Amino acid sequence: NAGVTQTPKFQVLKTGQSMTLQCAQDMNHEYMSWYRQDPGMGLRLIHYSVGAGITDQGEVPNGYNVSRSTTEDFPLRLLSAAPSQTSVYFCASSKPGLLTDTQYFGPGTRLTVL
Amino acid sequence: GESVGLHLPTLSVQEGDNSIINCAYSNSASDYFIWYKQESGKGPQFIIDIRSNMDKRQGQRVTVLLNKTVKHLSLQIAATQPGDSAVYFCAENIGGGSNYKLTFGKGTLLTVNP
Numbered sequence: 001n002a003g004v005t006q007t008p009k010f011q012v013l014k015t016g017q018s019m020t021l022q023c024a025q026d027m028n029h030e031y032m033s034w035y036r037q038d039p040g041m042g043l044r045l046i047h048y049s050v051g052a053g054i055t056d057q058g059e060v061p062n063g064y065n066v067s068r069s070t071t072e073d074f075p076l077r078l079l080s081a082a083p084s085q086t087s088v089y090f091c092a093s094s095k096p097g098l099l100t101d102t103q104y105f106g107p108g109t110r111l112t113v114l
Numbered sequence: 115g116e117s118v119g120l121h122l123p124t125l126s127v128q129e130g131d132n133s134i135i136n137c138a139y140s141n142s143a144s145d146y147f148i149w150y151k152q153e154s155g156k157g158p159q160f161i162i163d164i165r166s167n168m169d170k171r172q173g174q175r176v177t178v179l180l181n182k183t184v185k186h187l188s189l190q191i192a193a194t195q196p197g198d199s200a201v202y203f204c205a206e207n208i209g210g211g212s213n214y215k216l217t218f219g220k221g222t223l224l225t226v227n228p
Contacts, residue, residue, distance in 0.1 A: 004157075033215070042203050042218030043158065058215065090157050103148070103216075105157030 002026050004106035006091050012112045013081040021076040021109050023091030029104075031094045032074040033058070034066065036087040037108075043090060049074055081113045126225045133191040135222045137204035140185060146207040148216065149178060149189045153200045161189070161202075191224075199226045 007022045025032065030051050035043035035058075045058030049068040063085060065077040074093075078085060088110050094103040127133050139147075145166040150158035164171045164178045164187075171178050177190040187204050201223050205216040 035218075040220065042205075042220045043216075044218070045215060048215055059217070092157075102160045102163075105159070108155075108157050 004091055004093050004104050006089075006106035006109050008109060009107070010110050012114065013078075014114050015082060017081050018077070018079050019081065021078075021089055021091075021111070023074045023076065023106060024072050025074075025091075025093040025104070026072065027093060027095070027104070028071060029093035029095045030071070031096065031103075032068065033092045033103075034064070034074070034076045035090045035092065036060065036085075037090060038087050046076065046089075078111075081111075083113045085111065086113045087111060123220070124223045124225070126227060127194050129194060129196060129226055129228050131194055133189075133194045133198070133224060133226075135189045135191075135202050135204075135224065137187040137189075137219055138185060139187060139204075139206050141206065141217075142182075142185065144206040147178070147180060147187050148205045148207075149176075149187075150203045150205060150218075151198075151200045152203065152221070158203060194224075194226050196226045196228055199224055 004025045033048040034046040037043045044060050046060055046064050047058055047066040049055045052068050052071050055066050055068055068074050088108045090108050091106040092103050148163040149161040151161050152158045162173045162176050162178050164180050169180050175192045179188045201221040203218050203221045205218045207216055
């Protein structure tokens, strides 16, 4: 299994541009989430999904859209990038269990908005 | 707002010593806690978790202690090794005991000196 994969690894955008951060997992996990991590900070939840066709907002959803058309993929869209969205973005997936709901994180996408 | 925080932002230990990383949480409704390790340039990696109906859980060289009375969580690493050097985050889930909607602390940087 490849686990959780994210593309691209690095991206530079100009203010106002749009782009999609890709996330895919091959573990048949029901749950997927997007987080952003700013310097010296913990991760903050942007959006999450508990299954295909179901998404919901996290702590910092403004400026981001998501969709979940398949179990495997959970793309994050920036419609009009702003410098405040400069961050490292992590996608995570998990499968609920009785004792341990291990959440697997991808390697991250480092985004800079000029 | 309510948040998960850490007492110490940095911790430096000698190889072979035991390490203790602390975390305070403020939401008494939190019922699931996870410790993550994040190495430079990588995504967080699950270490160990604990539910609110437990006060201690052990893994391989790691132990998590939960004190609900004072809303305190700790991660103990036995015989710390240079490979343990990383940033450690605690995270909590409010309600449902699931891990797709987590609130993270800011992290503690652990440095292991050979």
